[in-house]
Amino acid sequence: MTTHKTDVIVLGAGIVGVSAALHLQQRGRAVVLVDRQQPGEGTSYGNAGLIENASVIPYMFPRDLRHLLRYALNRTADVHYRLIDAPSFVPWLVRYFLASSPEGTMRSAMAALPLIKRSLIEHEALIAQAGVPELLRYTGWIKLFRSEASLAKALAELETARGLGVDGTVLDPAAIAAREPLLRGAFTGAIHWPTPGFIPDPGGLVRAYADLFERRGGRVLLGDAATLEGARDGWRIAQPDGALVARDVVVALGPWSDQVFRPLGYRIPLGVKRGYHQHFKPRDNAVLRHPVLDADRGYLLAPMNRGIRLTTGAEFARRDAPPTPVQIARTVPVARELFPLGEAIEPQPWLGARPCLPDMLPVIGRAPRHPGLWFDFGHQHHGLTLGPATGRLLAELMTGETPFADPTPFAAERFS
Numbered sequence: 001m002t003t004h005k006t007d008v009i010v011l012g013a014g015i016v017g018v019s020a021a022l023h024l025q026q027r028g029r030a031v032v033l034v035d036r037q038q039p040g041e042g043t044s045y046g047n048a049g050l051i052e053n054a055s056v057i058p059y060m061f062p063r064d065l066r067h068l069l070r071y072a073l074n075r076t077a078d079v080h081y082r083l084i085d086a087p088s089f090v091p092w093l094v095r096y097f098l099a100s101s102p103e104g105t106m107r108s109a110m111a112a113l114p115l116i117k118r119s120l121i122e123h124e125a126l127i128a129q130a131g132v133p134e135l136l137r138y139t140g141w142i143k144l145f146r147s148e149a150s151l152a153k154a155l156a157e158l159e160t161a162r163g164l165g166v167d168g169t170v171l172d173p174a175a176i177a178a179r180e181p182l183l184r185g186a187f188t189g190a191i192h193w194p195t196p197g198f199i200p201d202p203g204g205l206v207r208a209y210a211d212l213f214e215r216r217g218g219r220v221l222l223g224d225a226a227t228l229e230g231a232r233d234g235w236r237i238a239q240p241d242g243a244l245v246a247r248d249v250v251v252a253l254g255p256w257s258d259q260v261f262r263p264l265g266y267r268i269p270l271g272v273k274r275g276y277h278q279h280f281k282p283r284d285n286a287v288l289r290h291p292v293l294d295a296d297r298g299y300l301l302a303p304m305n306r307g308i309r310l311t312t313g314a315e316f317a318r319r320d321a322p323p324t325p326v327q328i329a330r331t332v333p334v335a336r337e338l339f340p341l342g343e344a345i346e347p348q349p350w351l352g353a354r355p356c357l358p359d360m361l362p363v364i365g366r367a368p369r370h371p372g373l374w375f376d377f378g379h380q381h382h383g384l385t386l387g388p389a390t391g392r393l394l395a396e397l398m399t400g401e402t403p404f405a406d407p408t409p410f411a412a413e414r415f416s
């Protein structure tokens with residue numbers, strides 16, 4: 001049996017773990033990334049590909065009665081829940097609701113703002129170093145509205161966003177047709193957010209970042225994070241031929257992070273919002289130029305390299321419950337009316353789980369009671385966006401540099 005040594009073990013090779021590994025490596029640390037599968041095959045594979053630097057208001061729990069009643073009936077496409085799993089998620093939903101007051105929403109927005117503003121800049125640097133410029137498109141994305149009420153609400157949100165330094169272009173139906181000639185529907189208007197980046201292969205981007213990490217001398221190993229245990233002077237993880245030991249370990253396991261923090265006694269309220277996707281061939285070589293969110297119908301179409309990816313909103317269920325892709329079933333017929341979608345590329349939809357804390361902020365920083373244990377998880381709807389920026393923040397904290405953003409709102413202590 002052999003014991004291998006390194007400076008830092010990063011558990012989880014999604015966008016969050018790979019980005020943290022790269023930032024630590026840039027600061028002179030010997031880093032080993034450990035995952036039970038290849039980099040970028042977890043949640044980071046299946047998202048909508050948006051580097052969402054325009055999304056400055058977090059997705060909080062709705063507080064108006066109309067929305068609450070709609071969701072309670074469980075017939076909408078944007079939100080679905082598995083009633084049988086209610087005991088597992090209702091206590092979390094109560095905390096989410098409580099964190100979603102207007103003041104709480106603005107607190108979370110202001111805390112995340114420096115990370116969001118940094119998000120595309122950090123990706124651009126890594127994309128250039130990884131040599132994959134074709135994986136970043138500067139199209140922005142379009143949010144479509146079909147009712148006057150939802151357009152009016154969005155215009156009010158646009159004003160708030162403008163106050164935070166983010167601008168969007170309001171489109172009337174003619175302007176929508178000019179930008180996306182093949183869309184069909186009775187739209188009241190749309191907002192084009194021009195600044196977000198679009199990644200047409202999110203899993204491929206994580207692989208490209210992991211390749212860059214390996215080219216620079218980093219190692220990517222298969223392993224099970226659940227074998228983590230304290231060792232003399234640090235932490236140890238099981239390997240087929242023995243063990244890997246490091247002084248520091250980073251938990252970047254996305255929705256599975258509780259596998260490590262719970263046995264160590266941390267009661268961090270990590271919940272999940274599950275989400276599905278499925279790819280479709282475009283009919284007659286139809287081209288979708290931007291990712292498009294059909295806001296009133298609750299789904300998004302994104303022109304990925306693999307095909308047109310339809311992604312769904314949130315499903316509340318146990319993380320590991322069997323798939324119940326009713327949101328795919330409800331939205332595909334509507335999406336076919338919006339855009340000429342051909343046959344499905346995969347027989348079954350993909351299922352993933354957005355890792356969420358009730359205040360919609362990630363946990364970044366040291367574990368309060370275990371020296372050498374660091375947290376970097378809970379990136380909710382914006383993990384692809386925030387992975388590199390939070391990787392920088394974590395690496396700065398671990399190496400004693402001055403952090404570029406105030407880390408206090410992300411501390412695990414906020415739940416003690």
Ligand SMILES: Cc1cc2nc3c(=O)[nH]c(=O)nc-3n(C[C@H](O)[C@H](O)[C@H](O)COP(=O)(O)OP(=O)(O)OC[C@H]3O[C@@H](n4cnc5c(N)ncnc54)[C@H](O)[C@@H]3O)c2cc1C
Nearest residue numbers: 014016036042043044047048050225254275382383384385
């Ligand atoms: C439908 C959908 C659409 C989305 N759209 C967007 C978007 O447009 N823009 C955006 O910014 N974000 C989006 N997101 C959110 C984003 O995808 C996530 O926040 C992000 O992928 C989380 O990254 P992560 O690295 O924390 O987790 P993951 O990518 O899940 O990585 C965690 C890793 O841990 C590994 N792991 C788990 N258990 C173990 C174990 N025991 N041992 C070893 N390894 C283990 C897994 O294999 C996995 O590779 C979307 C999410 C969904 C579901």
